[in-house]
Amino acid sequence: MSKTTPEQNKALVLEAFDTLFNQRDYDAAARFWSDHYIQHSAHIAPGREGLFDLIRAVPDTLHYENQLIVAEGDYVIAHGRFSGNGRPRAWIAADVVRIENGKLAEHWDVLQDEATQAESVSGLPMFGDRFAD
Helix, strand or coil: CCCCCHHHHHHHHHHHHHHHHHCCCHHHHHCCEEEEEEECCCCCCCHHHHHHHHHHHCCCCCEEEEEEEEEECCEEEEEEEEECCCCCCCEEEEEEEEEECCEEEEEEEEEEECCCCCCCCCCCCCCCCCCCC
16 A cells, blocks of 8 residues: 555656756665666666666766656656757657655656657647747
8 A cells, every 4th residue: 555645656756857867866866766676668777777877878968857747546657858868859758657665666668759840740749839949
C-alpha cells in the first residue's frame, strides 16, 4: 500500500528529473532513485548506474522540460522534452515511473524525435503550443 499521495509522487519525479537531467547533481540524484532501480528502457543500461552513466555521457547541454504529469497510486507518467541531447532532434518522451518507499523504483519510456512543422501531418506541435526552432 502506498504511503505517498499521487501529488507527492508527481513532485518527487519532477524534482528527481530536474536534479539529474538539468542540474547534473549525481550525489543529490542518488537519493531519488532506488538502489534496486529497474530500467525497462531500450536506450538505457540496467539499474540506477546505467541511467547515471548515460547522463554522464551525453552533452552538458541536455535539458528536460515537463509539459504534463499525471499520477495514479504509485505510478507517474511525465510527458516531456529532452533537448540538447547531442542528436539532431529533441526527444519527446512519455516516462512511466513506479514509486516505492519514496524513491523511483522502476521506469519505462516511449521516445520519439520531435517533428518539425513541415513534418507534422496534424499541423500541431508534439510539445507545448508551438514548434521548436
